[in-house]
Amino acid sequence: MDIRTFAEIVGVSIATVSRAFSGNGRISPETKRHILKMAKKKGFTPNIHARRLSSQESAMLGIFYSFSSEPIFDYYNMELAQELAKAALQQGYTAQLELTNDDDRQEERLLQLASTKAIDGVILVVGKIARARKFLPKISHCPCVTITNFPWPKTIPVAGSIFIDFQKGIEQTISTLRDRGHSRIGYIRGMVDETKHQAYLMAMEKAGLDLEPSWIHPGYKSFSDGERAVRALLKRRVTAILCATDILALGVMHAAQEDGVCLPEDLAVVGMDDLAVSAFTTPGLASIGVPRNHVAQASVETLTRAIRDKRYDQIKTTYSQTIHPQLVERHSLGSLPLKNITKKSFDTSPKNA
Amino acid sequence: MDIRTFAEIVGVSIATVSRAFSGNGRISPETKRHILKMAKKKGFTPNIHARRLSSQESAMLGIFYSFSSEPIFDYYNMELAQELAKAALQQGYTAQLELTNDDDRQEERLLQLASTKAIDGVILVVGKIARARKFLPKISHCPCVTITNFPWPKTIPVAGSIFIDFQKGIEQTISTLRDRGHSRIGYIRGMVDETKHQAYLMAMEKAGLDLEPSWIHPGYKSFSDGERAVRALLKRRVTAILCATDILALGVMHAAQEDGVCLPEDLAVVGMDDLAVSAFTTPGLASIGVPRNHVAQASVETLTRAIRDKRYDQIKTTYSQTIHPQLVERHSLGSLPLKNITKKSFDTSPKNA
DNA sequence: CTGTTAGCGCTTTCAG
DNA sequence: CTGAAAGCGCTAACAG
Numbered sequence: 037m038d039i040r041t042f043a044e045i046v047g048v049s050i051a052t053v054s055r056a057f058s059g060n061g062r063i064s065p066e067t068k069r070h071i072l073k074m075a076k077k078k079g080f081t082p083n084i085h086a087r088r089l090s091s092q093e094s095a096m097l098g099i100f101y102s103f104s105s106e107p108i109f110d111y112y113n114m115e116l117a118q119e120l121a122k123a124a125l126q127q128g129y130t131a132q133l134e135l136t137n138d139d140d141r142q143e144e145r146l147l148q149l150a151s152t153k154a155i156d157g158v159i160l161v162v163g164k165i166a167r168a169r170k171f172l173p174k175i176s177h178c179p180c181v182t183i184t185n186f187p188w189p190k191t192i193p194v195a196g197s198i199f200i201d202f203q204k205g206i207e208q209t210i211s212t213l214r215d216r217g218h219s220r221i222g223y224i225r226g227m228v229d230e231t232k233h234q235a236y237l238m239a240m241e242k243a244g245l246d247l248e249p250s251w252i253h254p255g256y257k258s259f260s261d262g263e264r265a266v267r268a269l270l271k272r273r274v275t276a277i278l279c280a281t282d283i284l285a286l287g288v289m290h291a292a293q294e295d296g297v298c299l300p301e302d303l304a305v306v307g308m309d310d311l312a313v314s315a316f317t318t319p320g321l322a323s324i325g326v327p328r329n330h331v332a333q334a335s336v337e338t339l340t341r342a343i344r345d346k347r348y349d350q351i352k353t354t355y356s357q358t359i360h361p362q363l364v365e366r367h368s369l370g371s372l373p374l375k376n377i378t379k380k381s382f383d384t385s386p387k388n389a
Numbered sequence: 390m391d392i393r394t395f396a397e398i399v400g401v402s403i404a405t406v407s408r409a410f411s412g413n414g415r416i417s418p419e420t421k422r423h424i425l426k427m428a429k430k431k432g433f434t435p436n437i438h439a440r441r442l443s444s445q446e447s448a449m450l451g452i453f454y455s456f457s458s459e460p461i462f463d464y465y466n467m468e469l470a471q472e473l474a475k476a477a478l479q480q481g482y483t484a485q486l487e488l489t490n491d492d493d494r495q496e497e498r499l500l501q502l503a504s505t506k507a508i509d510g511v512i513l514v515v516g517k518i519a520r521a522r523k524f525l526p527k528i529s530h531c532p533c534v535t536i537t538n539f540p541w542p543k544t545i546p547v548a549g550s551i552f553i554d555f556q557k558g559i560e561q562t563i564s565t566l567r568d569r570g571h572s573r574i575g576y577i578r579g580m581v582d583e584t585k586h587q588a589y590l591m592a593m594e595k596a597g598l599d600l601e602p603s604w605i606h607p608g609y610k611s612f613s614d615g616e617r618a619v620r621a622l623l624k625r626r627v628t629a630i631l632c633a634t635d636i637l638a639l640g641v642m643h644a645a646q647e648d649g650v651c652l653p654e655d656l657a658v659v660g661m662d663d664l665a666v667s668a669f670t671t672p673g674l675a676s677i678g679v680p681r682n683h684v685a686q687a688s689v690e691t692l693t694r695a696i697r698d699k700r701y702d703q704i705k706t707t708y709s710q711t712i713h714p715q716l717v718e719r720h721s722l723g724s725l726p727l728k729n730i731t732k733k734s735f736d737t738s739p740k741n742a
Numbered sequence: 743c744t745g746t747t748a749g750c751g752c753t754t755t756c757a758g
Numbered sequence: 759c760t761g762a763a764a765g766c767g768c769t770a771a772c773a774g
Binding site: 048049050051052055061062063064067086088089090091092152 | 759760761762763765766767768
Binding site for chain 2: 079081082083084085086088089094103106107108110111114115118119121122125130131132133134135136137145147148149151152153154174286287289290293294312313315316317318319320
């Protein structure tokens with residue numbers, strides 16, 4: 037059924053029907069109620085394409101990320117996407133999750149959606165910045181908020197950027213580990229973790245801990261490398277390992293326990309992200325936890341504000357926000373301080389200031 | 390830029406431009422190439438809404454599921470959704486993931502999308518059938534494929550249905566456990582697992598194993614109930630537990646190990662679904678694994694075929710498909726047969742035929 | 743093979 | 759507060 041025939045049935049003009057549904061323009065509450073009631077009764081639903089074509093708005097937020105080689109690597113993105121979808125819903129928007137395995141295709145798609153107003157705004161979870169730098173200018177008319185693990189460069193204009201800054205969390209983790217008697221704390225790098233890596237180095241220094249280069253394991257992709265990483269680090273007599281992601285940490289725990297290493301007695305493990313599943317591993321995985329709901333809400337709010345601002349033709353500014361994940365303590369971190377090991381370890385670890 | 394001005398720039402009619410992009414209608418390869426090239430150069434992209442409004446097609450598949458109370462419970466749906474998105478992509482469609490926390494809203498949304506052709510078809514992951522029965526008739530014009538853990542009732546017409554039938558997998562699991570010396574095999578029910586539950590009962594019987602009602606733990610929702618479930622079952626001297634989902638199994642493993650129960654020596658655990666994370670728990674979680682990529686491909690293929698059929702006005706039939714998940718063996722299942730425990734257990738377990 | 747034209751179903755001034 | 763009418767940008771016959 038189309039608006040015209042429906043309007044005829046109700047006995048009003050199509051304009052009135054339109055107003056009843058869109059909420060724009062003046063309409064008496066009475067007729068509005070009547071129209072809505074009749075619509076339900078007669079089964080009329082405004083055509084979404086016609087509406088979007090005409091209004092140049094879609095009430096959709098595009099959310100873009102790429103598939104990984106294995107689903108397990110997508111856990112973080114999936115959980116985040118879900119939170120984004122929730123947050124969008126709360127703001128009266130629907131999330132258009134655009135998952136791709138092909139970057140070119142994704143770019144093309146983004147361009148199409150953005151330039152035809154199929155989405156009102158876009159949230160980009162960007163790992164490597166190279167591509168973004170290239171195509172963001174092409175959709176400059178479409179508000180965009182980025183979510184990154186590094187500070188967003190001011191040279192690339194966006195409506196907003198959410199920076200997930202692990203530095204404090206990493207410092208907190210390292211000093212916690214130190215306070216519990218650890219001095220040989222290794223780090224397993226992720227795929228794109230320059231910022232985290234730096235934070236680790238700095239945290240070790242701040243904690244007054246020495247550091248051997250061999251305690252840092254280069255970034256790796258698949259779990260099969262997990263065993264190698266742990267073994268390599270254990271050979272270096274590391275007593276704790278910080279991992280750039282929870283997924284890496286899962287791999288580490290798995291491999292370590294297979295080798296008969298007791299967690300957390302022989303080895304403390306800490307991940308990053310705090311996936312939902314991390315609370316239920318054995319032992320529970322301590323993690324520097326990204327508050328995904330906050331990230332999601334911040335992104336969506338920033339984005340919707342940008343959309344409104346734009347609609348009212350206001351000046352374009354960038355709203356930046358930094359979010360500081362904090363250490364979530366769980367069993368993999370080892371027993372609480374000072375009780376069992378601390379005294380002993382203060383003797384054992386010669387490097388403590 | 391709109392098609393008219395672009396057509397003018399290129400020096401052809403708008404119809405020709407349309408043909409160049411849509412692939413429909415006759416057009417010389419030469420002009421087509423030229424138009425496409427110019428489009429890229431001038432930055433013209435066909436308006437997606439106008440196109441859909443006019444063609445009454447969207448190349449979108451709606452995928453509907455509801456958020457759970459906690460993200461961990463959504464793992465299965467998220468992984469499946471991702472596979473569905475992949476499969477859709479391969480067929481030239483885009484997935485519109487519609488995640489909701491409110492069933493009414495979801496229904497409304499589905500109605501809107503379906504009735505205005507915002508989606509060409511819909512894939513429904515349906516747990517409880519009650520609601521579906523009510524609103525499916527309302528979108529009878531929109532091809533729909535369902536994914537369920539029970540056989541789809543013929544009384545509710547759909548374009549296709551994928552039935553994930555755990556029966557064989559459950560039988561396989563029970564008999565494997567029996568062959569490894571287990572006779573007291575418990576079961577933890579899920580939220581909606583009538584079919585699985587029946588299969589368990591039947592499998593126990595087929596395996597010639599006795600069964601006490603107390604070995605079956607009623608379905609539960611949150612992990613906090615996990616401890617209770619395991620403890621209750623362990624009190625019944627159960628030596629193996631089958632769980633209706635991997636998530637339940639994770640909870641069981643976590644609680645058991647916290648209580649000092651050794652896995653798999655003291656207790657074998659098997660889940661269902663085979664989440665990506667299950668391969669990386671400690672011990673690795675054996676699971677009756679849903680081949681999500683097959684499920685996804687089957688659903689999407691069935692759906693796209695239905696869409697085509699409908700377009701060509703063919704007769705409507707229901708394509709049903711049954712998928713049989715199989716046991717994926719991992720450490721939580723216990724050591725391989727006959728080597729260590731079998732002999733002993735044949736003596737110990739009096740109930741073996 | 744290409745151009746013309748009549749819609750697709752709604753929003754939004756602009757009158758009244 | 760409501761109605762009339764002019765688009766929104768494209769597709770799909772129908773001519774040529």
